[in-house]
Amino acid sequence: MKQEVIVRFPPSPTGYLHIGGARTAIFNWLFAQKTGGKLILRIEDTDAERSSEESIQGIIESLKWLGITWDEGPYFQSQFISDHLAAAQKLLESGHAYKCFCTKEELDRKRDQARQRKTALQYDGTCRHLSPEEVAEKEAAGMPYTIRLKVPRGEGFVSFEDIVYGIIEKKYEDIEDFVMVRSNGQPLYVLSNAVDDIRDRVTHVIRGQDGLANTPKQILIYKALGAPVPRFAHMSLTLDPKKAKISKRTHGERVAVHFYKERGFLPWAFVNYLALLGWSTPDSREIFSKDELIEAFSLEGISRANAIFDVRKNDPKFFTDPKAISINTHYLRTLPVEEIEPYVRKQLEKTQIWDPEFEAIKRDWFLRTIDLIRTRYHVTTDFGTLGRAYFSDDYPIEPKALKKNVLKHEGLKVWFPILADRLQGMDTFSVEEAEKVIREMADELGIKAGILINAIRTAVTGQPKGPGLFDVLITVGQRRVVERLRKAVTFFKLH
RNA sequence: GUCCCCAUCGUCUAGUCUGGCCCAGGACACCGGCCUUUCACGCCGGCAGCACCGGUUCAAAUCCGGUUGGGGACGCCA
Numbered sequence: 001m002k003q004e005v006i007v008r009f010p011p012s013p014t015g016y017l018h019i020g021g022a023r024t025a026i027f028n029w030l031f032a033q034k035t036g037g038k039l040i041l042r043i044e045d046t047d048a049e050r051s052s053e054e055s056i057q058g059i060i061e062s063l064k065w066l067g068i069t070w071d072e073g074p075y076f077q078s079q080f081i082s083d084h085l086a087a088a089q090k091l092l093e094s095g096h097a098y099k100c101f102c103t104k105e106e107l108d109r110k111r112d113q114a115r116q117r118k119t120a121l122q123y124d125g126t127c128r129h130l131s132p133e134e135v136a137e138k139e140a141a142g143m144p145y146t147i148r149l150k151v152p153r154g155e156g157f158v159s160f161e162d163i164v165y166g167i168i169e170k171k172y173e174d175i176e177d178f179v180m181v182r183s184n185g186q187p188l189y190v191l192s193n194a195v196d197d198i199r200d201r202v203t204h205v206i207r208g209q210d211g212l213a214n215t216p217k218q219i220l221i222y223k224a225l226g227a228p229v230p231r232f233a234h235m236s237l238t239l240d241p242k243k244a245k246i247s248k249r250t251h252g253e254r255v256a257v258h259f260y261k262e263r264g265f266l267p268w269a270f271v272n273y274l275a276l277l278g279w280s281t282p283d284s285r286e287i288f289s290k291d292e293l294i295e296a297f298s299l300e301g302i303s304r305a306n307a308i309f310d311v312r313k314n315d316p317k318f319f320t321d322p323k324a325i326s327i328n329t330h331y332l333r334t335l336p337v338e339e340i341e342p343y344v345r346k347q348l349e350k351t352q353i354w355d356p357e358f359e360a361i362k363r364d365w366f367l368r369t370i371d372l373i374r375t376r377y378h379v380t381t382d383f384g385t386l387g388r389a390y391f392s393d394d395y396p397i398e399p400k401a402l403k404k405n406v407l408k409h410e411g412l413k414v415w416f417p418i419l420a421d422r423l424q425g426m427d428t429f430s431v432e433e434a435e436k437v438i439r440e441m442a443d444e445l446g447i448k449a450g451i452l453i454n455a456i457r458t459a460v461t462g463q464p465k466g467p468g469l470f471d472v473l474i475t476v477g478q479r480r481v482v483e484r485l486r487k488a489v490t491f492f493k494l495h
Numbered sequence: 496g497u498c499c500c501c502a503u504c505g506u507c508u509a510g511u512c513u514g515g516c517c518c519a520g521g522a523c524a525c526c527g528g529c530c531u532u533u534c535a536c537g538c539c540g541g542c543a544g545c546a547c548c549g550g551u552u553c554a555a556a557u558c559c560g561g562u563u564g565g566g567g568a569c570g571c572c573a
Contacts, residue, residue, distance in 0.1 A: 045573095
């Protein structure tokens, strides 16, 4: 029988979930879904200094928003410290590890020297050769010690086949006797992570390429512990346009998952975009439904070269990677209206123009309206801003539009009231009839219909652009259109 | 300084393993056109790339070597 796949996503709760972490989570999740395996969520909170409950909640919330589901956990690494220490003890007893009494100061000094002499910065193995008597003596004297792994010496090397990068070999001589347990008795990541993966029976470690360098060390731990070594798949990193690693510190909220939630991204659109950062199919396909993505996913499709997340600061047109926006736009326009309805509702609530009737008696109208205006929107927040006039009578008039489409034509002072009268007098307020009325009036006045059309659009929606005007009129409704046109005369008085 | 990884349009990428179908395909962005009452959508067209040098070969984006460039790791952080 084939062994069940078990993967894990182990965030350290030292801040919000950023796109790099999200990408790692997504790839693990996709792989678990694809193989029918399990995804474990494990919070690596052993750095008590920097970990916070708030971060844990934030990360979980972001994962949920993205739609990532896990089968076990969240587990908390801090609850398994005794496991990590027991493993260290076992390694000590089996002769795979040793106690090191070198002080931090000594080591720092040696590292500095090495830096100056421009030689390798490895630990020199001073305590590796201590006799049992010497060790006992130092211990009796109460000297604190760290526990280091006794890396095999000589010609050999650690070798493993990374699913993404292929065969990786690292010579023993290039691996120092690294510390696994601090002198204060606390285990270090390299140990804890491996021990947890062994206990959780993780079969595939899918993580960022920055973990590639300590993989040989962890493999040494697995072997020394007599545990089966999992498969590794390292993913290329996500860089910013300057090719620097994405970090919370330099990029702030813009790389946080919650930022995209707040800025009106559809969660699946964001997952779709993130999946495409450093992963692709042979046909370069771009849009995938959830089922399609799971079906198409494979670790072999992960690219080795780092990808750039094209974040834009101070770009008037794109507040983030244009590709991310375009994918979001695609979904916004093509998904069944019912699927984006909840997001629109949320935006209307946020901007305080939600009307409970939109989900009751006016629901059909609500859906039709969303459908009418969505083709020119990019994010769901647009419904509460650019689309405000469709849902509320309290909407702003864009100054540029006002100037260009209304104030430029003095005649509108008298045309608006006439228009209002005529539209009010219509028995059947239909697209065709409304168009007829407006075009006839333009003919009478001897002006281009466009002048009236654009002026009306501006007055009725506050926007210089939007759907075909006659559709807009029907959507907004006869009564409200008439009211807005009557009110429009005041635009001139204010200027 | 040591070790490791990577290198196709501005960006995401296909093609690289298994050389020829690639004077390199798609998408986003950008530019132009059509449509049009506006803005979009849609459609049509355009701009733009195999980092460089050498080798192997009848043939190289693809294989080999080197150079350059970029990234990562080298913590008693995770």
